[in-house]
Amino acid sequence: MAVAVVVRSENSDIADGTATLTVTTPAGTAVGDVLVAFVFADHDGTAEAITAPEGWQQAGGDGFQGGAAFGKVFVRAVTSAEPSAHTFGVPPPSSCVAHVLCVSGADTTSPVDVIAWGGSSSASTSQVAPEISPARPETLLLCGWAGVAGASSYTPPGTMIEVADTPTPYLFAAVARQALVASGATGTRTATASSSTAYLSVSVSVSPAGSSDGAETTVWISPDGTMIPLEVEWSTAGRFAPPPVLVEEGVPEQPGARHREARHGVREFSLPLWIEDSSPAALRARMRALVAAMDPVRGEGTIRITTPIGDQREIYCRVSAGLEMDETLGRTSGPTLQRCVPMFRAVDPYWYDTTDTIDTFSSADTATFFPIFPLRLASSSVFVEATIINSGDVETWPVWTITGPGSAITLRNLTTGYALTLTTTLAVGEHLVIDTRPGRKSVLKNDGTNLFTALSSASSLWPLARGSNSVRLEMSSTVALVSSLQLARRHRYLTA
Known part of the structure; x- marks a missing residue:
């Protein structure tokens, strides 16, 4: 019998209009405990602005319910050097709540078994957390709810015990717990809100210690943020090096060819899976749920692995084939067992870190932002020349957040020679986000103003090259203790 997974203690805090x-x-x-953080922000923010400090991993995908809230769940194995507090990034326009639970008896390698987001845009006092199906017995069920109203609270479902219940001026959120004995479907959990509102909800199962026994684990995260564990057969293909594309040009009357370009192409890989449950009816329900969650028409999903090293990487992809199922009795199928071999297609062929690496600098900081720090500060300008390390295998594309006051902003990569110049003025309390990522490139002010046209014609939304990058950040008309610059990026890798 596994050691019981229990909530040892909890702390919460709120933010209203801060980052x-x-x-x-x-x-x-x-040491040996696991911290589980539920972070909610009202609908004025964005999910991307909710970030966790170093050492935390996001469980599942982002939660969002229109007219209600954004949310994320993060986990962390407690270390001997555990800090006294943890600082999360949140969207400055929003009211936000963070509940941090200390859980004992949980698996420290892969603590979260299943996670699913729910909610409704229709106002109600009966707020439903979704059903999940833990693959393991003796897990801990944690459910969270967040509604948009001030000075409000929750009454937990009758089978659950409330862990936290916290109001803000515009958002209220709660978390409740329940020890589960068996694996399989949990059913939904309905909390009662004191105010009728639209709401976001989430259900999470925390696995007991020893569940992962150091082996690699794989999960599928659907576009709506639901996380499903996958039982992967040891016969996968295509997870390591992406396919190279070599472009060559023949030369008339000469042997061979001339090399023109080398790049990585679209990646396709297969994951042979076994789907198992306790009865034919339960198996059929699990098969239906998996096919629906992997439906490529619903959008791009995520394969996330926890490696034997203990780190996590993920790749964004769609299923291109294989969910048709081969139901050959005795070979690929049985009353409570079914094999399937989905083929995944990743147009971005790289594996990513599962959380952002974030560096923040303000004129009040000591030299902890960058490893190399020749800098000059004055009331009228900020110049920072720094060495940023991209520890991935390929270039990575940063997201810059610049908080005013400030003007005449220039970001330079002295290693590659690229620069970005923006002609705009930020007042106190204003900020802008420069997103350089392919397919998402944007320059947005906090009020939604599109500042892309404020970029100079010579500007480049440049990446960080692999390895060491000498970067200079310039901004005029700054105010000490107020103006700040933040750099967020996810390193990218060739292999799982």
């Missing part, structure tokens, strides 16, 4: 939210580490936290 960070700091929660004190729960009392009694010890």
